[in-house]
Amino acid sequence: MKAARENSVNVQVSSKIYDIPGTMIEITLLGTGSPIPDPNRAGPATLVRAGGQTFLVDCGRGVLQRAAAIGVAATGLSALLLTHLHSDHIADLGDVVITRWITTFAPDPAPFPIIGPPGTAAVVEATLNAFGPDIGYRIAHHDDLTAPPPVEVHEYTDGPVWDRDGVSIRVAPTDHRPVAPTIGFRIEAGGASVVLAGDTVPCESLDELATGAGALVHTVVRKELIAPLPVQRMKDVCDYHSSVQEAAATATRAGVGTLVLTHYVPTIAPGQEEQWRALAATEFDGRIELGNDLHRVEVTPSG
Numbered sequence: 001m002k003a004a005r006e007n008s009v010n011v012q013v014s015s016k017i018y019d020i021p022g023t024m025i026e027i028t029l030l031g032t033g034s035p036i037p038d039p040n041r042a043g044p045a046t047l048v049r050a051g052g053q054t055f056l057v058d059c060g061r062g063v064l065q066r067a068a069a070i071g072v073a074a075t076g077l078s079a080l081l082l083t084h085l086h087s088d089h090i091a092d093l094g095d096v097v098i099t100r101w102i103t104t105f106a107p108d109p110a111p112f113p114i115i116g117p118p119g120t121a122a123v124v125e126a127t128l129n130a131f132g133p134d135i136g137y138r139i140a141h142h143d144d145l146t147a148p149p150p151v152e153v154h155e156y157t158d159g160p161v162w163d164r165d166g167v168s169i170r171v172a173p174t175d176h177r178p179v180a181p182t183i184g185f186r187i188e189a190g191g192a193s194v195v196l197a198g199d200t201v202p203c204e205s206l207d208e209l210a211t212g213a214g215a216l217v218h219t220v221v222r223k224e225l226i227a228p229l230p231v232q233r234m235k236d237v238c239d240y241h242s243s244v245q246e247a248a249a250t251a252t253r254a255g256v257g258t259l260v261l262t263h264y265v266p267t268i269a270p271g272q273e274e275q276w277r278a279l280a281a282t283e284f285d286g287r288i289e290l291g292n293d294l295h296r297v298e299v300t301p302s303g
């Protein structure tokens, strides 16, 4: 598991410059929901802007609408990073790829880098096949669209996956079994660092990936609320996610500066944010961030 694994090379990037200082990483929780549709929360997706580059981590339902709300278009993404292939995390994969394609007006666009665990290439290919009729209609109708959406898929389980213009990214395995393989991402720029855990139970490889990071973005499930439900399929949810306290304990073991909670199961009822924060505070002394979609967190080299 130690060697980096990838199935293609020659990543080309068209990065867009934002006014994010090079020494700061900005996290925006685009979607804080879960598989259950929520009128106020888009599906799991987090935007990370670092060193003039913009990374979308997972692409749950509604992601491009949330991104539009902060002025980020599909064409402004440097890469799509996928933690795993559960439906709630990739629900809008087709929308991201197709929308980027039809709104890129420059000729000969660079391929869109998509980085995920093994299995990602097959899912992307199947998605493009599902949109085959649409792709055909648009190529037939628009003279300047002559080829399907250009994408480059890279599959990894461990190791460095990106090193461009001062931004580096590495991945490590997480534990979301029986969903496997799954990965977390560590993004570094200008001395600042952010780790995105995705869905996982506590595990050593995540602890190692997150060691000393400025921020850890972690999905959470309130197990004490979900486990007693009289529905086995809901109880099952607890098996392969971290509770708020478990995510907080991971943050403490790894010595991160800020814990960012997302993917709230069940959804945070109005006025209950402090209850969630208090649960995390039982295991973690640092800054705790949580909130609604578009909640923004700045991470500096000091955390």
Ligand SMILES: [Zn+2]
Pocket: 084, 086, 176, 179, 199
């Ligand atoms: Zn999952």
Ligand SMILES: [Zn+2]
Pocket: 034, 035, 044, 086, 088, 089, 199, 219, 263
């Ligand atoms: Zn999930």
